[in-house]
Amino acid sequence: MTSPPAPLLDGNHTVLTPEYVEFRFTLAGLYSRFLAWLVDTLIVALGCSAILLGLNMALSFFPGFASALSVVIYFLVDWGYAITLETAWSGQTVGKRLLSLRVIQESGVRIGFYHAALRNLARPVDRLPFLYLVGGLSALLSRSHQRLGDMLAGTIVVRERRLRVPSALGTPAEEGLLADALFISRVKKLSTEERDVIFSAALRREELSMEARLRLFSTLGARLQDALAMEKPAHLSDEKWTLLVATALLPSPSARGRLGGLRTRQPTRP
Known part of the structure; x- marks a missing residue:
């Protein structure tokens, strides 16, 4: 059960437990998610550049093979970065951690490798035709601000709150x-x-x-x-x-x- 959509601002996602107790999560807005994506994109770009530079130097005598291998490495780093960190950090990448965002299941519990892999493997579709236009429109129209990958994996992106010790x-x-x-x-x-x-x-x-x-x-x-x-x-x-x-x-x-x-x-x- 969710509240009415708030496209650009943060909305709410409500989870009803078996004990009929409701928990409300603050959904991450498109702006904060975009900033987190920019941070992660910069990290991936820098990481790939360093790897590819070393690869091209090592395989300078085989330019065709180096170019083909570069494409494979880019996709492995691009996908592997998000999948690995979201699995290890319970739904966070570096960008999400800096922006205090976290990916969780729609049921309110943390995600695992299956959910991280599923939502990130759908990124090529969400990125179409450029700059996540498909994913952005999907999140804009979704009640829970979900891009296509989130819908496929059953996940949402929420704002993280810190525990207050009474x-x-x-x-x-x-x-x-x-x-x-x-x-x-x-x-x-x-x-x-x-x-x-x-x-x-x-x-x-x-x-x-x-x-x-x-x-x-x-x-x-x-x-x-x-x-x-x-x-x-x-x-x-x-x-x-x-x-x-x-x-x-x-x-x-x-x-x-x-x-x-x-x-x-x-x-x-x-």
């Missing part, structure tokens, strides 16, 4: 649990899918109605107790318990501290 997790009791090696080790064993759900809930909790919010975190709280094989501390609500796990998943204490500086700010609504 001030409620700054008490000595929670800090003590965050220093518990057993708790941290069990949290780190959570699957990628479980981490995605936890972070999505933490990021977008302010967008939910109170009833949906209570229902979502009640379900997550119970599942986390089973997954971690640990009882939830009695003084913590299901929501705070889930947010505590999200905090423990952050990469380092220093990263938690930097995010902690944003505690009093509310997430930006799309």
Whole structure:
């Protein structure tokens, strides 16, 4: 389920979970996607130029073979760059990372190699006749700003938001649990899918109605107790318990501290 299209500005994409809780994602507009594409195009062009220069020097005695091989290498670098980075960086290339954009599945979860390959192998069609005119028109008319490759792969491009660590997790009791090696080790064993759900809930909790919010975190709280094989501390609500796990998943204490500086700010609504 999506909102009405907003061709040039950012729009919204709404995902309804099996628990009937809605999550809203801010769709990337054409302008930000174009800037990200320019950055990636420059990187690919520079990379190809360096490779082809070395190739032509090495095969200077075989100009015909060097020219044919140059075309093959260009397409391999062009496609391989996006497919490799979007797979390794969960939907981001250098350009998308600089612009805080990310490719995700329409269901709201991260993409894998299959989705990255499918959406990028369709680029030759999206590029027709020049400068992504077909892809741009497709995104302009699509409710979710999808070019043909995105439609084929079932993906969307969204704006990324950073996790805000709530001030409620700054008490000595929670800090003590965050220093518990057993708790941290069990949290780190959570699957990628479980981490995605936890972070999505933490990021977008302010967008939910109170009833949906209570229902979502009640379900997550119970599942986390089973997954971690640990009882939830009695003084913590299901929501705070889930947010505590999200905090423990952050990469380092220093990263938690930097995010902690944003505690009093509310997430930006799309």
